[in-house]
Amino acid sequence: DIQMTQSPSSLSASVGDRVTITCRASQTIHSYLNWYQQKPGKAPKLLIFAASTLQSGVPSRFSGSGSGTDFTLTISSLQPEDFATYYCLQTYSTSWTFGQGTKMEIK
């Protein structure tokens, strides 16, 4: 099975900060990597698919990059509504794997 290692597990940041979250796959997943945002009590919301494609309706301050085994999610200027938990998900294998999650907190 493909393992996904996401870091950091938590992140304290301020409004306006630029933040980066990383995910590393245990083997190549090409660009089959999605990023989700989840708020308490809600289903995950897709932000980025295919490693770098912004989902329709998602603000342009979110961006994704990477291919193969190393991927990043960047938020260029944190907004108050961005404080949430973020997950990566590989869909290269039909057995999906999520990263452990990154909880974004207000500094």
Add this chain to the structure above:
Amino acid sequence: QVQLVQSGAEVKKPGASVKVSCKASGYTFIAYYMHWVRQAPGQGLEWMGWINPNSGGTNFAQKFQGRVTMTRDTSISTAYMELSGLRSDDTAVYYCARDTPQPDDWGQGTLVTVSS
């Protein structure tokens, strides 16, 4: 628009089974695999498996092999996930999610509480 509507919350005793449904609308049900994902309180997302609604074929995470069953009823565009031998650590919100190149269609979640 695509909708996945799940059944309501359940409370079960240890050792019991639970069956969660996911009714799909707004697309051709048999055209897309359906995944099941769970989230224990305060924990991350955990993939459980998928069902191919066309063939009924399934694939499960090793952790759930022998305890999970996934079925479907194509006549009512509904997928089901049944988990047996429930333990307290199966307390979680269970989600269905449609498999597409940009998987953004999720059910609202079903809370399953396992408690004696």
